[in-house]
Amino acid sequence: MLVVAIIRPGRSNSINAEAVALGRKLSRDFGLTLTVLAIGYHIEKEAADLALYGPEDIFVADRPVFEHFNEEHYCRAVLAFSRKNRPGMILLGGSVSGNALAARLAAVLEAPLIQNGVAFSVENDCLLVDKHLYSGRICARFAFPEVFPRIATVRPRSMAARPRGEHRTGKIVNVDIDMDTASAQTTVAAAGKHVAASFDLAEAEKIVAGGRGLKGPENFKMIEALAEAINGKVGASRFAVDAGWRSQTEQIGQTGKTVSPALYVACGISGAAQHLAGIHSARVIVAINTDPLAPIFKMADYGVVGDLFEIVPALTREIKSGRTA
Amino acid sequence: MRMIVFIRQVTDPENTIITGADRKCINDDHTNWIINPFDEYALEEAFCIREAYGGKITVVGAGPPRISSVLRTALAMGADEGILVLDDTLAPWDSVSRAQALAACIQPADFDLVFIGQRSIDGEIESVGQRLAHYLKVPCLSHAVAAEIVPDRRTVRIHRRIDGQEMVVESVWPAVVSVEKGLKEVRSFSISGLNKARQKRIEEKMRGDLDAESAAVAKRNQHIRLRELSRIFDQRKLRKIAGDTPEEQAAELFRVLRDQEKIL
Numbered sequence: 001m002l003v004v005a006i007i008r009p010g011r012s013n014s015i016n017a018e019a020v021a022l023g024r025k026l027s028r029d030f031g032l033t034l035t036v037l038a039i040g041y042h043i044e045k046e047a048a049d050l051a052l053y054g055p056e057d058i059f060v061a062d063r064p065v066f067e068h069f070n071e072e073h074y075c076r077a078v079l080a081f082s083r084k085n086r087p088g089m090i091l092l093g094g095s096v097s098g099n100a101l102a103a104r105l106a107a108v109l110e111a112p113l114i115q116n117g118v119a120f121s122v123e124n125d126c127l128l129v130d131k132h133l134y135s136g137r138i139c140a141r142f143a144f145p146e147v148f149p150r151i152a153t154v155r156p157r158s159m160a161a162r163p164r165g166e167h168r169t170g171k172i173v174n175v176d177i178d179m180d181t182a183s184a185q186t187t188v189a190a191a192g193k194h195v196a197a198s199f200d201l202a203e204a205e206k207i208v209a210g211g212r213g214l215k216g217p218e219n220f221k222m223i224e225a226l227a228e229a230i231n232g233k234v235g236a237s238r239f240a241v242d243a244g245w246r247s248q249t250e251q252i253g254q255t256g257k258t259v260s261p262a263l264y265v266a267c268g269i270s271g272a273a274q275h276l277a278g279i280h281s282a283r284v285i286v287a288i289n290t291d292p293l294a295p296i297f298k299m300a301d302y303g304v305v306g307d308l309f310e311i312v313p314a315l316t317r318e319i320k321s322g323r324t325a
Numbered sequence: 326m327r328m329i330v331f332i333r334q335v336t337d338p339e340n341t342i343i344t345g346a347d348r349k350c351i352n353d354d355h356t357n358w359i360i361n362p363f364d365e366y367a368l369e370e371a372f373c374i375r376e377a378y379g380g381k382i383t384v385v386g387a388g389p390p391r392i393s394s395v396l397r398t399a400l401a402m403g404a405d406e407g408i409l410v411l412d413d414t415l416a417p418w419d420s421v422s423r424a425q426a427l428a429a430c431i432q433p434a435d436f437d438l439v440f441i442g443q444r445s446i447d448g449e450i451e452s453v454g455q456r457l458a459h460y461l462k463v464p465c466l467s468h469a470v471a472a473e474i475v476p477d478r479r480t481v482r483i484h485r486r487i488d489g490q491e492m493v494v495e496s497v498w499p500a501v502v503s504v505e506k507g508l509k510e511v512r513s514f515s516i517s518g519l520n521k522a523r524q525k526r527i528e529e530k531m532r533g534d535l536d537a538e539s540a541a542v543a544k545r546n547q548h549i550r551l552r553e554l555s556r557i558f559d560q561r562k563l564r565k566i567a568g569d570t571p572e573e574q575a576a577e578l579f580r581v582l583r584d585q586e587k588i589l
Contacts, residue, residue, distance in 0.1 A: 008488055069487050070494065071455075071467070096488050100467055103452035107459040112547045113420065113452055128552060133418060133449050137342045138351070140418060141552040185464035189482060190493040198489030206588070230589060248470065248506060249486060254338060254446055255362050255506045263588045273338050277446075280559060284586050286578065297563055302581060304566045304574050314575035319589060322579055 001032040002087035002149075004078055005050060005058075006069065006097045007040035015093030015203055017053045017161035022120060022154050023091045024056070024162070029122045032088060035059065037175075039077050041067035047172055053162050054170035061177045068191040069097045071104040072184055078105060080177045087149050089127075094153035096200055102153045109151070112144050116155040118281075135254050135277030156203045157260045158281075199233065201252065206232030206263045207282075209252055210240055211275075213268015213289060213308055217245035222312045223267060229319040235259065237269045253278040267308045271296025288312065326380030326474065328371045330404065331427055331441040331453070333361040334388065334395045335417070338446060344554045351417075351447075351554070360395045363442025365511045367504040370472045371440050372403055372512065378476060380437075381405045387426040389413050393527055400522035401514035407525070412532035417448030421547045424456035429535035433461050437498045438481060443468060443505045454503030464496040470507035474498075 003023040005016035020036055027034040038047045039061045047060045061077050078090070078101075090105060092098040094116045106113035118139075119130040126143050129152060133140050144150040192198070201207065208227040210220055220234070227234045236246035238253050252259055254274040260281035267288045269275060276299050279285060287300035288308045297303045304311055336342065337357035345352045371382050384399040386392040387410040396407040410430050415422050431439070439461075444451040458465030466472075469483035475495075482495040483502060514522075566581070568574030583589040 008490075011488070068492060069490075072464075096468065096486070099451055100487065103455040103467070104465075106452055106547075107424075107455035107465075110459075110547055112549050114549055115451055116449065131418075131449070132557065133554075134336065134342045134351070134447055135338050137557055138344070139555050139557050141555075142418075143550045143552055145546055145548060145550060147547055186466060186494055186496045188492055189495050192491035198491075200489045248508065249489060251506075263582065263586075277338060280557070284582070284588060285561065286582070299559055299561060300563055301561050302566055302578065303563050304578060306571055306574055310571035311575055314571045315578060318572075318575045318579040322583065322589075 001027040001030070001034045001089050001091065002078075002082060003034065003036045003091045004101065005036060005038040006074065006092070006095065006101060007038050007043040007046045007050070009040065009042050009046060011199070012203065013046055013050050014161060015095050015098070015156050016050055018156070018159040019091050019093040019154055020050070020053055020056065021161045022159045026089065026091070026120060026127065030088075030127070035085070035087070037061065037078065037081055039066050039074055051170045051172055052164040052166065054165070057170040057173050059173045059175045061175050063177070065179065065181055068188040069100075070186060070188050071100045072186045073179070073181065074101050075104040075108060076179050077177050079108070080179055081175060089148075089150045089152070092153045094155045095203065098153050102151050106151045109149060111149050111151050112147055113151045114142055114144070115153045117152050118155050118158045120152075120154070132281070135274070136258070136280035155260065157205070201233055201235055201250065201257045201259050204233040204259060204261050206230050207235045207252070207259055207261045208232055208265045208267065209235035209237065209269060210246075210267050211237035211269030212239040214240065214245070219309070220245060222309070226265070226312055226316045229316045230263070232261075232263070237275055238272075266296050266300070267312055269296055270294045271299065326374055326378050326438065327436045328374065328380060329383045329385055329431060329436045329439045330364070330368045330371050330399070331439065332364045332368070332384050332386045332395050332399050333442070333445050334358045334386065334392050335361045335445055335447040342556070344556060348553050348555065349551055358391065358394065360398060361442050361445050363444055363446070363504060363506070365442070366506050366509070367440035367442045368399055368402065368404070369509050369511050370469070370502070370504050371438070373509065374438075374472070374474055378474065383408060385410065385427060385430065387412050387423065387532070388415050396527050397522055398514065400525045400527070401518040402512055403514075403518065405525065407527035409527050409529045410532055410535065411529055416551065417445060418450060418551065419448070419548055420450040420452040420456055423450070424453045424460060426532060427457055428460035429532070430530055431461070433463055433499045439501045441501065441503050443503045454501050458501040461499075461501070463499045463501060465501045465503070466494055466496055467503040469502050469504050471509070472502050472504070
């Protein structure tokens, strides 16, 4: 069992910790040895942090060529690492990079692949993986064929990571991967800075999202303020993105991100099917809308019928004073 | 530029999705079918390159005969010709079969770029591009929000966002590019486009015939096996937050989230 942890310096390790926890559980179920391979550049701190979710040793491939994610290079690293001990299963966190690498590995190894699994179970020595299809309307249960390795990614925030424990740490083992980079077919020509500052909404724990009801881009300041007050991230409906109010990176829905936060606050979002497709896995959904018949209320746990221009700032004030009280 | 765009037909997300009686398929008796939105973005990238540099766009679909309707739509939008690979066995969640079906009918010598949507909204598969590129032995550039070419270097460059970080990745062609939603608006088609589409050719090929000729068919059986499909019923029960004023509602909501849900 090989868990591949893609490490982005300065970013949260939780998705990798979740994959390691799942890897540990499945290793026990199938009597496999668990190996964790971390790949990245200048990742000493994050690798050490991952080891705290131990007790596994973390093998670390830390080289300049891994600075900017390129699934071709990362794939070669995994193949080079596992040449001697061929894993029966390769598991990754379902981040964008994790899924990209898993797809590449599955293609090159001609291996069966299930991405974004939400539940993993064992039945009669058979590994079963549940996955959501049709925009979250259908749950499909799959089994792997008798072909190895099997490759799977786990959707962010669907597995509980083991708590970090200072006393339970594994060792960090630096590995020297023999990689042929000269024959690479794809090259990173440019990369944005601030890897640490960038994030993926799919991994966010709390999200405040705005839609058409906000009436204009300047009103998103209200959403940003509420998001900041709850230590969350800002999301947007397709309408707000297509209108140019917010960036594509914030779009939540079928052609945007599927998110699974603990808290999702939808402000001025009517709740079109394609939007609901992106939020159905949220633990608690709050909808704030003037229209009591808005479809979003069908998928909300809590509904506030009212003017978001009053309610959102009032909520932000409540939270800030609640914290200092 | 010789470009191929892989087009998938998917169920309209506004439909109610019901499983078949054996819970191993979706009951599609009353389904509205649409083009997979990500394949529309892929098509749009091809159109933009053709507008700038000239060339030909072939759209390819694989599946039962009803797939021809999305190919016709693509022709109406401006594609030049179509290929329909008739195959009744393709399941929306099987990336291997889809990649094999396409690889069976095209050769790297036939194209400069193959475009495909990054994922399909029914089977939610995202690996067709990489698998196809592997079978064809060409590079794959995935998660492209925009694509451009540098003709004198026979290079295709894509802009992508990985884990929120922007990057530009390039390779020489022939190559496979899988496309995410970007800033380009998908074009619609006109009546004249529809009329022109009727003159354009959709060539039909039988999957069974193709596999026999193609060496791209992988020998390993990598297909994942479906055990069961079940509907996900949203279990939420709406609780209205009480309050006569926005302040009261905000206070009540905060209290509920902090004390009952323990989220804040």
